[in-house]
Amino acid sequence: MNLNNIRIVLVNTSHPGNIGGVARAMKNMGLSRLYLVEPRQFPDEQADWRAASAADVLDTAVVTESLEEAIADCQFVVGTSARGRRISWPLLDPRQCAERMALASNDEQVAVLFGREDRGLTNDELKLCNLHLNIPTSEDYSSLNLAMAVQVVCYELRMLLNSPLLPKTEDEEWDTPFTTGENMERFYSHLEETLTDIEFLDPAAPRQLMVRLRRLYSRVRLDEMELNILRGILTETQKWVSKSKKKLPK
Amino acid sequence: MNLNNIRIVLVNTSHPGNIGGVARAMKNMGLSRLYLVEPRQFPDEQADWRAASAADVLDTAVVTESLEEAIADCQFVVGTSARGRRISWPLLDPRQCAERMALASNDEQVAVLFGREDRGLTNDELKLCNLHLNIPTSEDYSSLNLAMAVQVVCYELRMLLNSPLLPKTEDEEWDTPFTTGENMERFYSHLEETLTDIEFLDPAAPRQLMVRLRRLYSRVRLDEMELNILRGILTETQKWVSKSKKKLPK
Numbered sequence: 357m358n359l360n361n362i363r364i365v366l367v368n369t370s371h372p373g374n375i376g377g378v379a380r381a382m383k384n385m386g387l388s389r390l391y392l393v394e395p396r397q398f399p400d401e402q403a404d405w406r407a408a409s410a411a412d413v414l415d416t417a418v419v420t421e422s423l424e425e426a427i428a429d430c431q432f433v434v435g436t437s438a439r440g441r442r443i444s445w446p447l448l449d450p451r452q453c454a455e456r457m458a459l460a461s462n463d464e465q466v467a468v469l470f471g472r473e474d475r476g477l478t479n480d481e482l483k484l485c486n487l488h489l490n491i492p493t494s495e496d497y498s499s500l501n502l503a504m505a506v507q508v509v510c511y512e513l514r515m516l517l518n519s520p521l522l523p524k525t526e527d528e529e530w531d532t533p534f535t536t537g538e539n540m541e542r543f544y545s546h547l548e549e550t551l552t553d554i555e556f557l558d559p560a561a562p563r564q565l566m567v568r569l570r571r572l573y574s575r576v577r578l579d580e581m582e583l584n585i586l587r588g589i590l591t592e593t594q595k596w597v598s599k600s601k602k603k604l605p606k
Numbered sequence: 607m608n609l610n611n612i613r614i615v616l617v618n619t620s621h622p623g624n625i626g627g628v629a630r631a632m633k634n635m636g637l638s639r640l641y642l643v644e645p646r647q648f649p650d651e652q653a654d655w656r657a658a659s660a661a662d663v664l665d666t667a668v669v670t671e672s673l674e675e676a677i678a679d680c681q682f683v684v685g686t687s688a689r690g691r692r693i694s695w696p697l698l699d700p701r702q703c704a705e706r707m708a709l710a711s712n713d714e715q716v717a718v719l720f721g722r723e724d725r726g727l728t729n730d731e732l733k734l735c736n737l738h739l740n741i742p743t744s745e746d747y748s749s750l751n752l753a754m755a756v757q758v759v760c761y762e763l764r765m766l767l768n769s770p771l772l773p774k775t776e777d778e779e780w781d782t783p784f785t786t787g788e789n790m791e792r793f794y795s796h797l798e799e800t801l802t803d804i805e806f807l808d809p810a811a812p813r814q815l816m817v818r819l820r821r822l823y824s825r826v827r828l829d830e831m832e833l834n835i836l837r838g839i840l841t842e843t844q845k846w847v848s849k850s851k852k853k854l855p856k
Binding site: 450494499514592 | 744828835
């Protein structure tokens with residue numbers, strides 16, 4: 357596990373105090389890379405105060421204008437989510453999720469996304485994730501404070517650092533590097549374009565097609581060679597469509 | 607486990623905001639019994655604000671003049687402690703400690719003590735405890751915010767409560783049945799046929815292409831709907847190839 361390869365990404369945080377609380381929670385557990393996507397107020401005195409001796413985490417925080425920018429170079433993205441979203445997605449508790457992140461962090465960039473205080477991450481944001489993480493709560497009051505949620509996730513990572521044996525999974529010792537979020541976005545664009553070309557996707561009535569395909573491929577975690585193969589297939593398919601259309605005007 | 611038999615005891619808390627944060631963390635995890643030993647300021651607006659929807663925990667909090675009073679009826683007392691106290695004591699991490707507390711809570715009163723923001727519990731207070739609990743931290747910054755420490759301990763209790771109910775893997779509770787091996791074989795045949803049609807795959811020199819694609823899709827475990835989508839794409843692609851070839855003989 358390499359905690360330096362794990363970043364915490366806060367999306368549209370409203371209260372600067374929470375950003376400070378997050379910075380402190382991170383540093384307490386040995387994490388240091390904080391990304392802020394369009395924070396409402398930052399830098400801010402409240403953030404400094406709550407950060408206490410974690411000012412360095414705030415000083416080196418990266419502020420971005422979009423979530424995509426914050427995770428562009430990441431191979432493994434985890435989104436925190438409440439239960440019961442309409443489309444189900446792989447959903448793990450913080451402990452299982454930490455194990456997956458710890459493994460990935462050995463040679464990949466990992467991001468954990470935390471949404472807005474009042475309504476979390478949007479469905480579109482959650483679709484950018486390989487896994488969803490759910491913190492178990494009481495049914496009487498399920499909304500955790502943002503910094504508390506970060507604390508729980510960072511704590512689980514810390515517990516793994518202290519434990520001698522890390523679990524093995526099929527992802528370990530993979531023969532080809534996994535691809536980045538940026539490359540996956542290019543792939544999805546290419547896929548959507550091709551599906552429109554072959555008239556399998558109707559842009560006027562796309563239904564849930566691209567969502568389902570995103571869910572499929574984010575689940576598998578594509579490596580670089582697999583991505584090249586899939587894009588090669590798309591390019592070849594497009595050639596046939598354009599050949600057919602060009603030489604055969606109706 | 608009976609969470610109603612587990613109380614959180616805060617000793618000489620300085621900042622009322624922390625008391626509110628503790629109340630929220632407790633309610634989020636299903637705990638409700640808060641004891642305050644000589645808080646500097648309580649009740650207080652800051653406490654109410656940080657408690658958010660956990661006002662009931664603050665309303666029913668028991669304020670006492672001494673620690674002894676707060677734990678008088680308890681059979682099992684745990685004290686949170688930094689590492690390296692002068693007197694050694696049984697010291698467990700939050701996970702091990704939560705297991706002990708959960709067991710005891712079935713028929714005993716259990717208390718978890720949290721000390722002052724700046725210097726924790728005194729040695730005399732720690733001597734009142736059956737066990738000491740230490741939250742693992744980074745050496746660079748080991749002082750957790752009080753409410754964060756309570757959050758971590760309550761989270762571990764919650765995880766024990768939930769553990770039998772949580773999905774064991776991310777595949778559980780999927781919204782569509784996973785497909786069969788037989789259907790997968792049909793899909794691979796169809797895929798191979800289509801890739802040959804579009805001349806992406808050369809049957810005379812297939813190399814490792816189908817192996818790589820099999821590895822990809824076997825890793826993801828396709829559900830029935832995903833399989834239908836992928837086969838639909840293949841069928842549509844084949845139509846374009848045959849259209850192009852039929853109407854355009856060389």
